[in-house]
Amino acid sequence: MATSDGADTYTVENIKELLDRPLKSNTEMAVDVVKNAADEKALKLLIKEHNIDTVHDGKKGLGPVRQALLESEKAPRSLKQKVATRGDDTTELESLVPDSARKSALGALEAGKPVVLYGPTGTGKTTFAKQLALETSVGYTLETASPSWTKQDIIGRVEPEYDKDTISYRKEPGCVSKAVLRARDFSEDYAVIIDELTRSDISKIFGPLYTAIENNHQTIFTTDNGRTVELDPSVNIICTMNMSDRTVNELDNAITRRFAMIEISEYEQDDRQTLFSTWIDKHLTDTMVDPEELKRLFETDYSRLNGIGSESNNDGVMQFGPMHYEDVANFIGKTTKVDGVYEDEPRLAVGEGFRTYIVPRLLNSATYSQINKLVDHYEILDDEFAFDLSRATELVQSELESEEQRMGT
Known part of the structure; x- marks a missing residue:
């Protein structure tokens, strides 16, 4: 049986012995078992049959058990997506957007192009964005843009931390940088959805991203521990826009040149x-x-x-x-x-x-x-x-x- 220092691995038989009390009451042990599971069968026993991630991390969200599973080299993509989408009913909904829009969006992402889904309010753009993310990636994060957004919300910022009378600083990655880091850690494609993009000043928030799209060797962020972030092909960027008061022609030419613009409008x-x-x-x-x-x-x-x-x-x-x-x-x-x-x-x-x-x-x-x-x-x-x-x-x-x-x- 495995120990926390990795001296051994947890087999299906080992896990069955631990399932009753220790494994379901001790988060640290659950993380250790996931990290040191002997094979895919052992991980499926934990996740598919006993929902050990839900026991410790709750019905949804990225807790320590799910984080360990997503970073596991032995977990298949299907199992990673299962834990990444816990509590997300989008996976149960039928996609009703026009087939031409779906194919165009999938083709653009396959070609490495970020996508903007645009159209009037109420056409299901956000739901389709989630479905698109799950069809092309193991998971996604969703952020809703606002008028106060800056490029730091996309790339990252330095945040102060206060402890009594002292102050220190840490680097906090923005939504795109965070998606890049997760794609690397999970060894899978990962998506970031930026919802309601027209609420923000698009030119202001996307400036550094435009450069990175055209030069994928461009470092856009560096973490506290020295990890550099470049715009990786394994990151799918999906945006939504309500176009009730703007047309595509009124948008900054920079975004229409660098993003695939997919219209979501009339339903049959x-x-x-x-x-x-x-x-x-x-x-x-x-x-x-x-x-x-x-x-x-x-x-x-x-x-x-x-x-x-x-x-x-x-x-x-x-x-x-x-x-x-x-x-x-x-x-x-x-x-x-x-x-x-x-x-x-x-x-x-x-x-x-x-x-x-x-x-x-x-x-x-x-x-x-x-x-x-x-x-x-x-x-x-x-x-x-x-x-x-x-x-x-x-x-x-x-x-x-x-x-x-x-x-x-």
Whole structure:
């Protein structure tokens, strides 16, 4: 049997003897067993049959046991990905983005190009980014950009550490540098997802990264222990952008030259129907809401907003994705069940769902002319369907009045 100094290794038989109390109660021992497992069978016994990583590291996250497994030379890629994706339900979801977009994104990553997935809000870009990461890498980290981001959030920074009256400094790698280090430590491809990239000043945060993309020998960061970080081909960089208020042509030319720009926009009708049916079946049980009528409302709202089926694309109001409707279905299901706050007012619950989850997201990027169209759009829907959409219409009308006051009209 192995010891912590590596004098021996843990076989399947050894591990079975330790499984009851010592191995499941002692994290240090569990790490030692993973590091010194005799072979792949021993590691599979620990992870697949007894979930020893979940016992010590929790349902998700990168704890010491998972770290040891990911760094193990004896662990197969499938086992590494299993622990890297604990608690991530993305692996259970079907990818519904257009096949051309999926192939283009996979091809770009295979060619060593970073990828930007762009399109209107609610088209599933973040979910697809995760699926793309897991199809090409053993695991991923996800960071959401913000206006305060600088190049240090990408590359790394020096952070102060305070201990009573003393201060010291340590180097903290940024999200891309951290992905490079993990790819090396795990001996596998690793991905970093930068979500909502348009929230940040792209030129400011990506400056050093542009140089590294064109020169993979360029050192972009050095850790406290002297490890240098260069942009490695084993690191897949995947970004998402909401393009509701910007177009690709308005982006800095530097990013469009160095990144593969993949548009994620309209879903085919069959795919939308699959989504809507899945969400309604999942969330609407024991309510008085007609599921087929609600599905028809979702499809009608989505199609008219996006101008689908009209003679001209200009007949729509604005681009808007289907993913937002799951929040509406969940709200309706929760509020119209027995003892729910809208148990006796299911028609009103539908309107409140739209007022809470659809209309604010539309108004977030709508222009004055689009707000005008939204007023007409929801008034027509309110007349056409048996649901009470008046509250959603009132919110759009209120925003229109506020806009007119600001404009002095």
